[in-house]
Amino acid sequence: MWTHIASASSEGNQLDLYERNGVYMIRADGWELMNGAYHASEDQLGRLAGLLPSASHPAILVGGLGLGYTLASLLQTLHKRLWPARPRITVAERSGAVLRWFGSYINPRLAATLPSGVRxxxxxxxxxxxxDRRWDVIVLDVDNGPEALSTPGNAVLYGEHGLARCRDSLAPSGHLLLWTGCEDLNFVERARAAGFSVTRQSIPLPNRSDQAHVLYVLSREPLSSADRDRVSLDG
Ligand SMILES: C[S@@+](CC[C@H](N)C(=O)[O-])C[C@H]1O[C@@H](n2cnc3c(N)ncnc32)[C@H](O)[C@@H]1O
Incomplete structure (x- = not known):
């Protein structure tokens, strides 16, 4: 049984925070935006964002804090891989309530111990x-896939024009990462039309052997097979 913890309104959306046995869930207008019981795709986004950049001091943009699983996984991966280099990570979260809930309920320990390069x-x-931006990696996890579910304004991100804008915001060997609940071939086509090389990874869901999420890596330059092997991408 989920316990309701807090409510807030965010630019026209009603957001609600729930807790069950130490696990949190955020609903937006009653719809499940992020459930801490399932975070394999969010973890893998963070892991790939930490593994893919070739720069030793990468600049990484994460769109959407949510419950912070992607951020935690990214920090853990970068710490193992690049320590003692300081990460430069910007997490852009549209809801002030989500940021406050993160520090007060969801993960106060991580919120209080963020490395100095993390904003x-x-x-x-x-x-x-x-x-004029030069991100080495952009992670977009604002909608659970390339469809504007959180807010209609997010639609600009997933059309050919928005994808081209993301591409132009990346360093020459940069990557844009996002996951989706099911393969979206129209999105893949738009990403290619916007100048990206597209690689996928299938993310099996725990306790649901018949289902998998799909993680897309959109790269400005095609990934080498050595890089694909290094980060275990399917192709
Ligand atoms: C699915 S959750 C993110 C889950 C997160 N990856 C995690 O590990 O818990 C989506 C988050 O994106 C935020 N969001 C939605 N649209 C946004 C936007 N355009 N810019 C920034 N944040 C946004 C929502 O408020 C929410 O906190």
């Missing part, structure tokens, strides 16, 4: 995209 900012991730 959690109340802002739409779109504000961090632009031709």
């Amino acid at each position: 959690l900012i109340e802002r739409d991730v779109v504000a961090y995209l632009g031709v």
Whole structure:
């Protein structure tokens, strides 16, 4: 049984935080935006975002804090891989309530011990995209897939024009990462039309052997087979 912890309104959305046995869930307008009982795809996004950059001091943009599983996994991966280099991570979260809930309920320990190069900012991730940006990796986990579910404004991110804007915001060997509940071939086509090379990874779901999420790696330059093997991507 989930216990209701807090409510907030965020630019027209009603957000609710629930807890069950130490696990949290956020609903947006009653719809399950993030459930801490299932976070394999969020963890893998963070892991890949930490493994893919070739730069020794990468700049990484994460769109959407949610319950912070992607951020935690990213920090853990970068710490193992690049320590003692300091990460430069910007997490853009549109809801101030989600940021406050993270520090007070969801993961106060992580919130209090973030490395100095990590910034959690109340802002739409779109504000961090632009031709003068040079992110090594952009992670988009604002909607659980390339469809505007959190807020209609997110639709700009997934059309050919928005994808081209993401591409132009990346360093020449940069990557855009996102996951989806089911393969979206139209999205893959749009990503290719926007100039990306697309690689996928299947993420098996614990206790659901017949189902898998799909993680997309959209790269400005095609990934080498050595890189694909290094981060275990399917192709
Ligand atoms: C599915 S959750 C993210 C899950 C997260 N990866 C995790 O590990 O828990 C989506 C988050 O993105 C935020 N969000 C939605 N649209 C956004 C936008 N345009 N810019 C920034 N944050 C956004 C929501 O408020 C929510 O906190």
